[in-house]
């Protein structure tokens with residue numbers, strides 16, 4: 001049964017501290033707010049150690065919190081029982097499943113614990129493991145085991161699916177078919193919260209991207225609007241006597257025309273490039289890292305409007 005609650009996940013002021021007095025403390029989650037609307041795909045991005053997995057494990061009911069309000073499908077995961085658990089699907093970051101069971105046996109066994117499971121054979125085919133259905137799971141490659149994790153996470157027909165770095169170890173083709181699978185789950189009404197380090201994955205799948213740094217949300221928006229219009233302003237770059245110059249401007253054509261006018265008799269502007277910051281550039285800027293191409297959107301010369 002699908003919930004009619006407009007919010008599948010509501011988190012306010014979440015805090016989790018690890019450590020002890022002797023070794024010292026680490027605020028892994030430091031007052032985090034997060035909403036996930038029912039039917040939405042939200043991608044949580046953030047550098048290593050940002051607090052993504054800790055947050056997701058608290059939402060899944062696998063880890064306790066120190067403070068904050070958490071509601072997942074209308075219940076507090078701290079107190080939720082079996083009926084609640086049957087409504088969520090979980091693909092955790094680390095699975096080291098090396099069992100003697102075959103893929104089909106494992107998925108069937110998992111299906112048996114849910115009230116309204118999907119057909120195990122169909123799920124195995126959907127994750128691209130049909131040819132391995134009768135293979136023992138201990139003989140699977142890393143990427144194949146990850147696909148099995150996904151199969152186990154969705155076989156219970158969850159209303160809300162947690163995917164913690166689901167495509168780590170996938171080859172590019174497997175990643176594309178996984179994206180198709182996630183999109184079809186969303187089309188079926190599944191709400192999905194995923195963590196990923198792949199910006200293209202977030203851009204491809206997410207209705208909304210949430211960036212976490214140092215245990216708090218630093219930005220949230222669609223992949224197209226994250227960081228606000230300022231962050232997406234085009235950058236004109238050129239070589240000026242051996243020095244790389246850049247200018248950010250909403251009117252790149254006019255900037256290029258001025259450069260051409262100022263160029264030598266042949267009208268050539270060496271190294272001319274006009275780029276619009278990508279999701280990756282915006283993300284790197286939000287987490288305080290210079291983007292890969294050396295353009296730091298916080299430190300640009302900004303052209304007068």
Ligand SMILES: Nc1ncnc2c1ncn2[C@@H]1O[C@H](COP(=O)(O)OP(=O)(O)OP(=O)(O)O)[C@@H](O)[C@H]1O
Nearest residue numbers: 018019026028046047048049050051052053054055
């Ligand atoms: N069980 C634990 N005991 C002590 N510290 C922990 C524990 N789990 C996580 N931490 C610390 O808490 C912080 C947040 O870790 P977490 O795994 O939530 O980050 P993450 O954003 O998921 O990182 P990654 O992208 O590497 O998976 C890190 O500094 C980590 O070292």
